[in-house]
Amino acid sequence: MKSSRPVPxxxxxxxxxxxxxxxxxxxxxxxxxxxxxxxxxxxxxxxxDILMPGLDRAAESLFxxxxxxxxxxxxxxxxxxxxxxxxxxxxxxxxxxxWWFGWxxxxxxxYKLWHPQAHVHVAWRDPPPAGSxxxxxxxxxxxxxDEYIGSDLVRGSIRFVPTAKLGLLDRSLEDDREATVVCARxxxxxxxxELGYLVHHVRRVAGGSEMRSRFWMGGAHVAGRNLxxxxxxxxxxxxxxxxxxxxxxxxVHCAQEMPHLASFLPELHAQVKDQA
Amino acid sequence: MKSSRPVPxxxxxxxxxxxxxxxxxxxxxxxxxxxxxxxxxxxxxxxxDILMPGLDRAAESLFxxxxxxxxxxxxxxxxxxxxxxxxxxxxxxxxxxxWWFGWxxxxxxxYKLWHPQAHVHVAWRDPPPAGSxxxxxxxxxxxxxDEYIGSDLVRGSIRFVPTAKLGLLDRSLEDDREATVVCARxxxxxxxxELGYLVHHVRRVAGGSEMRSRFWMGGAHVAGRNLxxxxxxxxxxxxxxxxxxxxxxxxVHCAQEMPHLASFLPELHAQVKDQA
Numbered sequence: 001m002k003s004s005r006p007v008p009x010x011x012x013x014x015x016x017x018x019x020x021x022x023x024x025x026x027x028x029x030x031x032x033x034x035x036x037x038x039x040x041x042x043x044x045x046x047x048x049d050i051l052m053p054g055l056d057r058a059a060e061s062l063f064x065x066x067x068x069x070x071x072x073x074x075x076x077x078x079x080x081x082x083x084x085x086x087x088x089x090x091x092x093x094x095x096x097x098x099w100w101f102g103w104x105x106x107x108x109x110x111y112k113l114w115h116p117q118a119h120v121h122v123a124w125r126d127p128p129p130a131g132s133x134x135x136x137x138x139x140x141x142x143x144x145x146d147e148y149i150g151s152d153l154v155r156g157s158i159r160f161v162p163t164a165k166l167g168l169l170d171r172s173l174e175d176d177r178e179a180t181v182v183c184a185r186x187x188x189x190x191x192x193x194e195l196g197y198l199v200h201h202v203r204r205v206a207g208g209s210e211m212r213s214r215f216w217m218g219g220a221h222v223a224g225r226n227l228x229x230x231x232x233x234x235x236x237x238x239x240x241x242x243x244x245x246x247x248x249x250x251x252v253h254c255a256q257e258m259p260h261l262a263s264f265l266p267e268l269h270a271q272v273k274d275q276a
Numbered sequence: 277m278k279s280s281r282p283v284p285x286x287x288x289x290x291x292x293x294x295x296x297x298x299x300x301x302x303x304x305x306x307x308x309x310x311x312x313x314x315x316x317x318x319x320x321x322x323x324x325d326i327l328m329p330g331l332d333r334a335a336e337s338l339f340x341x342x343x344x345x346x347x348x349x350x351x352x353x354x355x356x357x358x359x360x361x362x363x364x365x366x367x368x369x370x371x372x373x374x375w376w377f378g379w380x381x382x383x384x385x386x387y388k389l390w391h392p393q394a395h396v397h398v399a400w401r402d403p404p405p406a407g408s409x410x411x412x413x414x415x416x417x418x419x420x421x422d423e424y425i426g427s428d429l430v431r432g433s434i435r436f437v438p439t440a441k442l443g444l445l446d447r448s449l450e451d452d453r454e455a456t457v458v459c460a461r462x463x464x465x466x467x468x469x470e471l472g473y474l475v476h477h478v479r480r481v482a483g484g485s486e487m488r489s490r491f492w493m494g495g496a497h498v499a500g501r502n503l504x505x506x507x508x509x510x511x512x513x514x515x516x517x518x519x520x521x522x523x524x525x526x527x528v529h530c531a532q533e534m535p536h537l538a539s540f541l542p543e544l545h546a547q548v549k550d551q552a
Contacts, residue, residue, distance in 0.1 A: 043310050043318045044532075045524050046427035050288055051393060075427050077279055244521045 001246055003152040004190070010108070010121045010146055018109040023272055026264045027109075029116045031256050038085060038255040041071035042248060049074045052082045055197055055216040059168045062201050062212065070212065073247035080196070080219025081242040083250045087258035090208040091266040094180040095134065097202045097209070099269055100261065101160070101182055102128060102137030111145070113264065115257040120153070121146035135180065144189045150249025155189035158198075166197060179203040186217070192229030193236055196221040200258075208262070213254050218242040279428040280466070286384070286397045286422055294385040299548055302540040303385075305392045307532050314361060314531040317347040318524060325350045328358045331473055331492040335444045338477050338488065346488060349523035356472070356495025357518040359526045363534035366484040367542040370456040371410065373478045373485070375545055376537065377436070377458055378404065378413030387421070389540065391533040396429070397422040411456065420465045426525025431465035434474075442473060455479040462493070468505030469512055472497040476534075484538070489530050494518040 014027050034042075051069045053061040054076075061068050074082045089097075104110040104122065111122035125142035142159040163181045181201050187194035196217030202209050222237045224230030290303050310318075327345045329337040330352075337344050350358045365373075380386040380398065387398035401418035418435040439457045457477050463470035472493030478485050498513045500506030 039315070040309055043315050043528070045521070045528055048288060048394060048424040048427060048429070 001149070001152050001154065001242070004146070004155045006153060007121070007146065012112075012118070012120055012148070013116065014109070014112065018112065021107070021109045023110065023113070023268060026113050026268050027116060028113075028260075028264065031115075031117060031260055032263070034252065034255055035088070035259065037071050038251070041069075041073070041085065041251065044072060046075055046244060046247070047072045049076055049082070052084055054082070055166065055221065058166055058199060058214065058216075062168070062199065062214070071251075073244075073251055075242065075244060075247060076219050078219030079237075079241040080221060081215075081217050081247045081250075083213075083215040083217070083247055083254070085213050085251050085255050085258075087211040087213065087255065087262065088208070089202070089211055089258070089262035089265075092202075092209045092262050094178065094202045094204065094209055096265050096269045097182065097200070097211070098134050098138075098180050099273060100265060102132070102134065103272075105138065105141070105143045113268070114261050115147065115253070116260070118148040118253060118257070119145070120148070125157070138182075146189075147253075149253050150245065152249070157187040157189045157194075159185040159187070161185055166199060168199070186215075187225065191232060192225035193233050194221070194223045194225060194229075195240075211258050213258065215250060215254075217246075217250070280422070280431045282429060283397070283422065288388075288394070288396055288424070289392065290385070290388065294388065297383070297385045299386065299389065299544060302389050302544050303392060304389075304536075304540065307391075307393060307536055308539070310528065310531055311364070311535065313347050314527070317345075317349070317361065317527065320348060322351055322520060322523070323348045325352055325358070328360055330358070331442065331497065334442055334475060334490065334492075338444070338475065338490070347527075349520075349527055351518065351520060351523060352495050354495030355513075355517040356497060357491075357493050357523045357526075359489075359491040359493070359523055359530070361489050361527050361531050361534075363487040363489065363531065363538065364484070365478070365487055365534070365538035365541075368478075368485045368538050370454065370478045370480065370485055372541050372545045373458065373476070373487070374410050374414075374456050375549060376541060378408070378410065379548075381414065381417070381419045389544070390537050391423065391529070392536075394424040394529060394533070395421070396424070401433070414458075422465075423529075425529050426521065428525070433463040433465045433470075435461040435463070437461055442475060444475070462491075463501065467508060468501035469509050470497070470499045470501060470505075471516075487534050489534065491526060491530075493522075493526070 047069055052074045053068055071085050105124050108121045112119045123144050125144055128137045128141050138160045139162055142157055145156045147154055161183050163183050166183045184198050185194050186196045186198055199214045201212045218240055222233050224233035328350045329344055347361050381400050384397045388395045399420050401420055404413045404417050414436045415438055418433055421432045423430055437459050439459050442459045444457055460474050461470050462472045462474055475490045477488045494516055498509050500509035
């Protein structure tokens with residue numbers, strides 16, 4: 001992926017105006033070391049594609065008996081990549097994760113809490129429905145983000161979609177105190193092109209939750225958002241070849257931001273959930 | 277390296293017919309974590325070429341007093357690579373390793389025992405001499421393999437050669453209860469091109485054996501297997517540029533399959549050595 005140019009007035013980290021926010025004490029500039037299972041996946045490098053199923057087998061691989069790898073990456077023959085990683089989220093409930101996805105999208109200073117060393121800016125394309133809560137506050141909305149993935153500044157569009165859109169059964173959502181699934185179409189923020197899909201499946205485990213994140217990017221998943229986008233996407237499909245660096249950077253980014261989120265989410269949620 | 281296309285009917289893992297084999301209980305789908313010395317080599321990345329001698333100094337670097345690196349990789353100026361890695365093989369004797377190389381090459385289900393997440397298919401180009409045992413059963417034979425190296429499916433030809441072919445003294449073979457050296461020319465399985473060489477030196481240590489694996493790939497080691505191959509090899513020499521991903525993937529593959537082999541070889545050998 002190519003790096004985007006920085007936008008004037010957008011910056012990494014907290015400045016005076018950010019520090020004046022009521023939630024500023026949750027901005028913690030340091031990240032914990034990567035978890036051992038993440039380092040193991042990075043050391044191992046790319047794996048055979050059949051060990052990490054494609055999007056068409058997402059439901060089966062997340063909820064079925066398929067024996068696949070939970071952490072790792074694949075570069076696919078069509079120039080795309082698949083990335084998976086688990087994050088322990090002690091003290092976190094699936095409902096808190098839904099709350100987070102609805103809450104953080106309207107202020108850069110909120111978004112920066114999540115990844116203090118990579119998140120630059122966030123805005124909703126259109127504001128969520130007034131008074132909406134839980135999944136209803138973000139599903140159907142598009143979050144426009146500026147964030148570093150590795151060394152590259154990426155301007156992304158994250159359009160949250162219903163789980164059915166990705167062919168996922170809702171069986172894990174029957175009781176959202178026990179699980180939730182965040183699904184999104186990922187694209188470029190400054191061009192009408194979609195690049196891939198993400199799923200974060202969050203389920204209760206002893207002491208909190210476990211998040212299983214999956215990304216399917218590039219290759220067959222490139223598409224236009226409109227007519228001009230379709231023409232551009234046809235070109236992008238031919239020239240876009242994601243690399244091992246891209247895969248490693250995305251895996252690391254996710255493996256940093258999710259445990260970091262878990263480190264302050266329970267307390268943040270308790271403090272500000274009624275102010276949203 | 278580019279990925280080969282899968283062949284219909286060849287697959288990763290065990291299915292019903294494989295599970296019916298008398299040795300099926302030795303198929304263990306999970307791999308142990310990479311050894312710390314392997315992770316250290318991966319973390320360190322490429323090293324200066326003089327720390328990992330070329331093929332012309334293989335004997336000296338394996339058996340002499342040369343101070344080189346036992347684990348690591350080098351990308352060479354001619355577009356090739358050198359990869360080295362040690363594997364602890366507790367409970368294994370050098371003779372068991374010779375037995376394994378003669379035994380596994382005639383059935384995919386045997387070959388899959390060795391690396392359950394990467395080995396797809398194996399066949400001898402020509403069957404080994406009837407009744408042959410030990411080194412005589414595989415030296416001089418060619419094993420045709422389908423295996424994943426990292427994310428790439430590779431169709432390879434592994435032609436086992438006498439140690440003298442690689443300029444290695446036989447002094448470590450004087451008593452093959454104490455050591456053995458597996459040497460091979462490595463090439464493409466579906467084109468008459470050789471790509472490199474491998475050596476697995478196995479010697480007794482307290483409690484079992486240690487395997488020292490060395491690969492010299494690409495660059496000057498590319499050659500044709502016949503006239504058509506020579507023409508193709510001349511082109512391949514110009515365009516083949518092995519990458520850090522290739523080197524890491526080969527190092528990881530070897531560092532997975534050899535300890536995995538050691539985990540079941542003593543018991544397998546005891547069970548079936550007289551059935552071969």
